[in-house]
Amino acid sequence: MHQRYKGIPWWGWVAAAVLYVVAAAVAVEFAWNRAIDVLADVGAHRLDFYAASLTSELGRFEMVPALVARQGSVRALLKASPDEARALLPTVNAYLEAVNRDVGSGAVDVIDAHGTVIAASNWNQPLSFIGTNVSYRPYFKDALAQGRGRFFGIGTNTGIPGLYFAHAINDGDTAMGAAAVKVSVDALESAWRTPGEVALVVDGNGVIVISTERQWKFTAMRAMTAQQQLEIQASRQYAGRVVEALPYRHRGDWNNAAWFGVFPDPGHEGRTARFLVMSRPAPQGHDTIMVLLDTVGARRQQRIALAFVTGIFLIATLYALYAAQRRRVIVEKLKAQEALRRANDRLETTVAQRTAALTQANTQMQREIAERERTEQRLRATQQEVVHAGKLAVIGQMAAALTHELNQPLVAIRTLCDNARTFFERGQSAQANANLERVGRLVDSMAVLTSELKAFARKPDVELVAVSLGEAVAHARVIYASRIRDEAVRLDVRIAPGTTVYAESSQLQQVIVNVLGNALDAVRGASTRVIAMEASEPDAQGRLRFTIDDSGPGIAPDVLARLFEPFVTTKPRGQGLGLGLAITSRIVDGFGARIAAANREEGGARFTIDFAAAEPPGTEHER
Incomplete structure (x- = not known):
């Protein structure tokens, strides 16, 4: 005979458990794939947006150095003798200051052929770039060699990171110097900052130069070789910092355009989070735009799918248990009806017997109740007799004192009456009436005493x-x-x-x-x-x-x-x-x-x- 639990065979429970595990695994995997597909679509749109932002935000600064290079006063300054240069310098500085203010850049410089800044938009500020030698900077070298240069680095004077654009100033085929503009990326990072994702721009060295997560900035997406570290230190691109690799782990590819990685959790120090990583080349230069999308929403969809499948199986299990229980109840009900019929026959006989016994017991109880009531009445009467006897005992104890209390007024009444008779014989009616009034008062006081005794004895x-x-x-x-x-x-x-x-x-x-x-x-x-x-x-x-x-x-x-x-x-x-x-x-x-x-x-x-x-x-x- 098969073993059963709650009315269902054991193999039925095993089959249900296997079906639940398979259905839960399929539902969780489907929910994960669907959620990651949606997340990848979001990432593609975000990359389009970031690329457009870079083009619109930085493209307007890229032409500024070329325009400055065509300015006559700037070219004259590079050709002038020292005396002529001192005369032209205020004009050029004022021009650079106006250009910087109009375009909203960080600074605009004019650099001679030796790499020394000879004019700058911040000429009148404490951290003026005038006199600074930037011959080691890649953007200056590229401008002299190729006509233009582009470079991201930290300012050696200010320590503020920014993007540099440079353009050569030529005299025929000879480069006399270069014009450069520095652009801050803080506004761009603020505009990109979105909950649940991290946006990055990685330069040709693999170093993160723009990041919505500040702690990741100036870390590398790959381990830096000793030669790369020497080149970075020589150009002072990151103000002498040693570039450390960002601690993350690659956790497999999703498709050709996306992969999974475990990165430090931006919102919780010391913890990690799993991200879907997508990237594409930046519109300018050799940089790469990356977006990291937190997969916590996909994991939430997995939990919802698991909860849904679990709920369906619980409902199905409860229905199966209900059906089995109902069937068992029906069987037991039929058995109980048969047992009840047999018990009813026995009960009728038992009831008749018990009714007779109860009637007899009730009659006996009524007699006992009546007897108890009579006993209680006698007890209350006896208690009243005892109390009354106590009163009489107290009255007996006070008899001597009361006799003395009554004897004095009686003696006084006898004396007053004798005196009143004598007064009447003498014709002194006033004195006789006074004695009789005193007799009345004595009688009243005796009446008060006897009435109190009468009330006490009642x-x-x-x-x-x-x-x-x-x-x-x-x-x-x-x-x-x-x-x-x-x-x-x-x-x-x-x-x-x-x-x-x-x-x-x-x-x-x-x-x-x-x-x-x-x-x-x-x-x-x-x-x-x-x-x-x-x-x-x-x-x-x-x-x-x-x-x-x-x-x-x-x-x-x-x-x-x-x-x-x-x-x-x-x-x-x-x-x-x-x-x-x-x-x-x-x-x-x-x-x-x-x-x-x-x-x-x-x-x-x-x-x-x-x-x-x-x-x-x-x-x-x-x-």
Whole structure:
């Protein structure tokens, strides 16, 4: 059995890979040939343009030396005696200066038969050519021998490269001297400079004399022999420079008119680039025009062709995979339908069985939920009973103090009533009425105390609302008023008006009463009896901290860790059951608040309750 991958035989993958390699190679080669053909056409047009530029730019200077040679004052200067020459020299210099300015050349000179410049267009400049001997220059030698000369070199005075044209000045058949003009090629190089190509003019020695790439200038396209180096040094054509060969490698011919070469990359120092090189003879002299065209565009076309072929094969591969996958899916779907039919038969039986089981489990769950709800109701009722029992325990602990608090007004009422009866018997009704008014005030104060006790003892329905923290503290102060007064406790309360928290009113009162009662017990034996109660401003999370500090002895460490557990107390046996703080903790938890206890560094204990702050009732409607 043939091995398969993704549903396709292995020989299919091999055939596809071979086809891809062949197609990619053909496409890359076709893209390269087509791109190089286009590049060669561009190079041919560029060579035509450069040849035309040389003809138009340099041809207009070639006739200047012949015109100067025909000028009468110039010929007279070469024939004149020394005295006559001194008289004619200003006229000739002015004429040469005017010619140079009109044609835009670099300089125009008149040279005698010995090769000395006797007149020049730059006669009045610091680097004047007058007096310079150029007898060794090829253009001067060719002009005397052949009637005209042409030469590219670097100026010996200025060090500036340029093209020299010369023409003999004859007296009959005898050469009296020569006229020469120097032309700068900087403008020509700037006009030829084009991205992605390099334009060159190579002279008869193989030296690059015009180049759009400055670093290649005055390097040779071939290795120079020792004899050629001596001849170049003798003519000082390149101002004494040793001509180095341009480092490039020939990489094969494209056709008879073009070849490939690897040259230094003009845009990246230290790197090389591959160029298509084309050349043709220059219109004048023995020079050669060359153009180097970067083949990076052709390589880009190769990459595009490769990407195109790769994309086509990827699409074909994905389609083949899709077709194989679809066929496999159809087969598997048919198998799955048959398996599903068999499974459906089994499922109907299983569903019937499971439905009966689920119905039974659901009935059992409903019974358990109902039982849990009843248990939770009993638990909440039990918690309320515990809280109510805690209140009654606190009331029982305060019974003695309350008896004393009520007994004093009752004694006073009895005395005032007896006095009022005596005043009535004496006919002193004013004094009797005053005593009765005092009795009424005493009865009202007793009613306030009993109403606070009644509200404290009431078993409340728990509903969290905005409750005033200051009023809850005031309620606790009323309950413990006699104890605070009799035990000389200083109570310092710092709660801003309008401070409200989420709680149930009566349960919040019980929490404050329990904590304040513990604080009073703590400072009972202290030399300084101070209790401080303070509420902070709500923070960014809407939480408010309420603290109760006392100046007592603090809480023992072993007790502090279990302080809010039931039946944990520091009081002597018979004075407390240890349920107060446990009940307080459960009430606070029901508010969504937290209570904690700690010993202060300066002495005494601190209870902290972290409430959820609430806005005072009616505030939202005002907004």
